Amino acid sequence: MSAFVIFLLILLGFIIGGLFVSWVFKDDDDTTVRSWEKDDYEEEYYEQLDENTKLLWENIDLRNQISKYKEEERKRLKNGKYLLSRDESYRLMSDNVNHPNHYQGDIETIDYIKDKLTDEEFRGFIKGNVLKYVSREGLKNGDEDLKKANWYLEVLE
Numbered sequence: 001m002s003a004f005v006i007f008l009l010i011l012l013g014f015i016i017g018g019l020f021v022s023w024v025f026k027d028d029d030d031t032t033v034r035s036w037e038k039d040d041y042e043e044e045y046y047e048q049l050d051e052n053t054k055l056l057w058e059n060i061d062l063r064n065q066i067s068k069y070k071e072e073e074r075k076r077l078k079n080g081k082y083l084l085s086r087d088e089s090y091r092l093m094s095d096n097v098n099h100p101n102h103y104q105g106d107i108e109t110i111d112y113i114k115d116k117l118t119d120e121e122f123r124g125f126i127k128g129n130v131l132k133y134v135s136r137e138g139l140k141n142g143d144e145d146l147k148k149a150n151w152y153l154e155v156l157e
Contacts, residue, residue: 110155126152 114122133149141148 123156126156130156 113125117125129152130149133145133152137143137145137149
């Protein structure tokens with residue numbers, strides 16, 4: 001095939017493609033091709049663009065407010081340390097071994113007990129808790145009781 005024949009085939013393809021596209025985009029009355037002005041497409045497009053721009057700016061404003069709020073929360077201090085994040089608080093609240101959520105207050109219960117007992121009494125209290133949790137392991141909370149017993153053993157060290 002010569003280059004001229006190939007050129008004619010390509011040109012014919014463009015012509016057929018153009019006719020197909022104009023046929024697809026014809027209005028129902030088959031007289032005109034759709035344009036921006038026809039059926040207020042341009043006006044609708046710019047209305048949507050304005051709405052989307054407005055929503056984008058609202059989104060940016062909300063993100064800035066959230067960032068400001070997070071920064072303020074980071075600055076709040078408790079006992080010289082940063083407050084825990086919400087995720088960390090939930091983790092600790094659901095940690096029945098290290099920080100049971102049924103104990104309330106600013107001081108850990110174990111610290112209060114240690115403060116009120118002599119060293120010998122405190123060691124007896126810890127040993128009693130180790131025995132309690134090891135003994136009931138098969139009857140009540142299973143592995144959680146073993147973890148609690150281990151926690152008390154670590155307090156003894």
